[in-house]
Amino acid sequence: MDTTEAKVTLxxxxxxxxxxxxxxxxxxxxxxxxxxxxxxFLLFGREDEIHKHSSSFGNFDSGQVEIRHAPxxxxxxxxxxxxxxxxxxxxMALALQCVKDQEAQALLSCGNxxxxxxxxxxxxxxxxxxxxxxxxxxxxxxxxxxxxLDAGANPHAKPFxxxxxxxxxxxxxxxxxxLVRPKVGLLTIGTEEGKGNEVINETHDxxxxxxxxxxxxxxxxxxxxxxxxxxDVVVCDGFVGNIVLKACESLxxxxxxxxxxxxxxxxxxxxxxxxxxGAFKSLKQRINPEQFGGAPLLGLTQNVIKAHxxxxxxxxxxxxxxxxxxxxxxxxxxxxxxxxxxxxxxxPEPLVSSKGQ
Amino acid sequence: MDTTEAKVTLxxxxxxxxxxxxxxxxxxxxxxxxxxxxxxFLLFGREDEIHKHSSSFGNFDSGQVEIRHAPxxxxxxxxxxxxxxxxxxxxMALALQCVKDQEAQALLSCGNxxxxxxxxxxxxxxxxxxxxxxxxxxxxxxxxxxxxLDAGANPHAKPFxxxxxxxxxxxxxxxxxxLVRPKVGLLTIGTEEGKGNEVINETHDxxxxxxxxxxxxxxxxxxxxxxxxxxDVVVCDGFVGNIVLKACESLxxxxxxxxxxxxxxxxxxxxxxxxxxGAFKSLKQRINPEQFGGAPLLGLTQNVIKAHxxxxxxxxxxxxxxxxxxxxxxxxxxxxxxxxxxxxxxxPEPLVSSKGQ
Numbered sequence: 001m002d003t004t005e006a007k008v009t010l011x012x013x014x015x016x017x018x019x020x021x022x023x024x025x026x027x028x029x030x031x032x033x034x035x036x037x038x039x040x041f042l043l044f045g046r047e048d049e050i051h052k053h054s055s056s057f058g059n060f061d062s063g064q065v066e067i068r069h070a071p072x073x074x075x076x077x078x079x080x081x082x083x084x085x086x087x088x089x090x091x092m093a094l095a096l097q098c099v100k101d102q103e104a105q106a107l108l109s110c111g112n113x114x115x116x117x118x119x120x121x122x123x124x125x126x127x128x129x130x131x132x133x134x135x136x137x138x139x140x141x142x143x144x145x146x147x148x149l150d151a152g153a154n155p156h157a158k159p160f161x162x163x164x165x166x167x168x169x170x171x172x173x174x175x176x177x178x179l180v181r182p183k184v185g186l187l188t189i190g191t192e193e194g195k196g197n198e199v200i201n202e203t204h205d206x207x208x209x210x211x212x213x214x215x216x217x218x219x220x221x222x223x224x225x226x227x228x229x230x231x232d233v234v235v236c237d238g239f240v241g242n243i244v245l246k247a248c249e250s251l252x253x254x255x256x257x258x259x260x261x262x263x264x265x266x267x268x269x270x271x272x273x274x275x276x277x278g279a280f281k282s283l284k285q286r287i288n289p290e291q292f293g294g295a296p297l298l299g300l301t302q303n304v305i306k307a308h309x310x311x312x313x314x315x316x317x318x319x320x321x322x323x324x325x326x327x328x329x330x331x332x333x334x335x336x337x338x339x340x341x342x343x344x345x346x347x348p349e350p351l352v353s354s355k356g357q
Numbered sequence: 358m359d360t361t362e363a364k365v366t367l368x369x370x371x372x373x374x375x376x377x378x379x380x381x382x383x384x385x386x387x388x389x390x391x392x393x394x395x396x397x398f399l400l401f402g403r404e405d406e407i408h409k410h411s412s413s414f415g416n417f418d419s420g421q422v423e424i425r426h427a428p429x430x431x432x433x434x435x436x437x438x439x440x441x442x443x444x445x446x447x448x449m450a451l452a453l454q455c456v457k458d459q460e461a462q463a464l465l466s467c468g469n470x471x472x473x474x475x476x477x478x479x480x481x482x483x484x485x486x487x488x489x490x491x492x493x494x495x496x497x498x499x500x501x502x503x504x505x506l507d508a509g510a511n512p513h514a515k516p517f518x519x520x521x522x523x524x525x526x527x528x529x530x531x532x533x534x535x536l537v538r539p540k541v542g543l544l545t546i547g548t549e550e551g552k553g554n555e556v557i558n559e560t561h562d563x564x565x566x567x568x569x570x571x572x573x574x575x576x577x578x579x580x581x582x583x584x585x586x587x588x589d590v591v592v593c594d595g596f597v598g599n600i601v602l603k604a605c606e607s608l609x610x611x612x613x614x615x616x617x618x619x620x621x622x623x624x625x626x627x628x629x630x631x632x633x634x635g636a637f638k639s640l641k642q643r644i645n646p647e648q649f650g651g652a653p654l655l656g657l658t659q660n661v662i663k664a665h666x667x668x669x670x671x672x673x674x675x676x677x678x679x680x681x682x683x684x685x686x687x688x689x690x691x692x693x694x695x696x697x698x699x700x701x702x703x704x705p706e707p708l709v710s711s712k713g714q
């Protein structure tokens with residue numbers, strides 16, 4: 001094996017987590033144990049805070065970790081553009097700059113999603129031929145995991161954007177889920193053609209045009225098919241995707257808390273629950289969408305992974321693994337090829353994109 | 358109490374259920390025991406099949422039940438317009454005609470949703486000033502039930518339609534949930550103004566215009582607030598509503614079956630599950646969206662209730678109760694007033710609606 005392959009540098013914005021930098025640093029510490037030796041971590045954040053916590057991890061002085069002081073922090077309530085443009089010395093902005101300068105091949109952040117999306121789009125720009133990036137999530141289904149995108153990056157999506165999501169998501173599913181030909185479905189309200197709305201009908205036609213060569217398109221799917229693993233890549237616009245994911249995440253938490261309440265209602269149930277506690281622990285693991293730890297913002301010139309603000313060290317470590325996999329499989333190169341090929345089908349006459357041509 | 362109030366006639370299409378007519382008839386039999394004496398049930402379906410089952414219910418000969426033979430049945434896979442126009446002697450078509458002729462004040466059917474929506478809209482027409490009907494569902498939230506509409510009647514909704522859904526849903530929530538001033542929320546991807554898409558922004562402005570006088574508008578809500586009872590009436594277009602509801606229904610079933618699987622995994626867990634079985638039964642009841650048994654198609658000149666195809670007798674009986682409540686509270690009259698008042702605000706210059714004016 002060529003060990004040069006493993007020399008990936010990851011930029012980490014350690015400041016955005018709900019738990020403060022400690023869990024992020026603990027996750028990095030775990031990753032140091034499991035990642036290839038050549039992997040480097042550039043940690044952006046308040047130096048004093050990082051040092052305070054990192055001293056308790058024995059492996060931060062291995063030469064793989066470099067701390068880069070960032071005096072500012074993008075807070076959770078900041079508006080996208082203001083947060084990123086107003087705080088040029090924030091851990092997020094500096095980490096983005098480092099990826100832009102190609103000093104690192106991927107960026108990981110638990111920070112403000114809106115600011116990260118805006119900042120990534122402004123600083124890193126989209127892949128050639130991609131108009132809008134998409135946030136891609138991984139969810140547990142009945143038999144296996146599936147991806148869904150866009151989870152909210154582009155709530156004003158046109159058919160062209162949604163069709164591109166199919167290409168972005170397929171490339172991600174190949175690496176993150178290890179699938180050779182991930183099945184793609186377009187989320188709508190009925191599997192008969194023409195039953196959705198105009199945007200869906202147009203997108204469906206575009207997806208049929210690139211089926212076989214660029215994606216493996218299974219056609220239209222309904223809401224109840226998502227969790228039944230009808231497909232591996234569920235494609236929708238950012239408005240629908242965001243609402244569905246938030247509603248499902250909240251329903252899942254509600255059911256868990258109803259179950260807890262019911263099990264505590266009397267002594268008999270409490271005793272039973274104690275005996276079956278392994279079942280409840282397994283259930284929680286099986287339905288936890290956070291275990292993959294990160295949602296990539298796809299369609300950019302660089303790899304950007306958004307980790308949940310409430311990520312624990314295991315989630316962070318999971319997100320690091322995904323980031324490294326994306327780099328090592330060179331997902332971006334294949335994605336760029338697929339986008340180019342698809343755009344020749346979508347737009348046979350190229351748009352005039354620069355002056356004088 | 359004025360007993361004339363109670364003289365409601367309900368038309369029931371008994372043929373559309375997944376379980377055949379038996380469960381529907383059993384539900385009607387239950388309702389006969391609990392409804393006001395003057396309530397009448399006109400049952401539409403194949404006479405021989407109805408007689409076969411109804412003979413086992415002792416209360417069908419009370420004079421409150423009348424069987425009306427319908428030789429045809431609208432099947433589950435029929436297309437909306439074809440199903441309703443092609444089968445004029447179906448139980449659904451004849452029941453609709455009976456409501457149109459004002460022989461009955463409400464219609465209940467478990468049949469093909471698309472055909473029922475198309476048939477109701479064509480035969481009964483929308484309330485004056487309403488452009489599109491909306492399917493309204495009731496769901497369990499953390500503390501109490503909430504309504505969500507549109508669940509799929511109108512997937513091409515304009516802001517005017519979505520704003521009208523708020524009025525339709527508020528009127529329904531007053532009767533079905535017994536609320537005086539149900540709180541209305543517009544479902545989107547962030548609670549900041551302008552964060553959704555253009556349709557949401559326009560709808561939000563319209564809802565603010567009728568807040569206070571016609572509805573009790575709480576503003577924008579996100580997906581994770583639905584089940585947390587942020588509002589009583591969740592308003593969205595039929596595309597989003599249908600996908601969210603189907604995804605959530607399917608997730609809820611998935612979690613239940615994961616729980617079952619985990620509890621059967623070994624002898625210890627099985628023993629525990631036996632002791633706590635009351636908890637699982639209660640949980641299933643608490644998260645079952647079918648217990649209200651019916652989803653009304655709102656915005657029509659008459660009351661139409663769609664019951665789930667898999668409804669059991671309790672669900673049917675629940676749907677009957679809702680249908681009777683809607684009639685007795687004269688929901689349609691108040692809805693018509695609210696629509697008129699709102700339209701004067703939405704459209705200060707009335708559209709020319711008839712010739713020569």
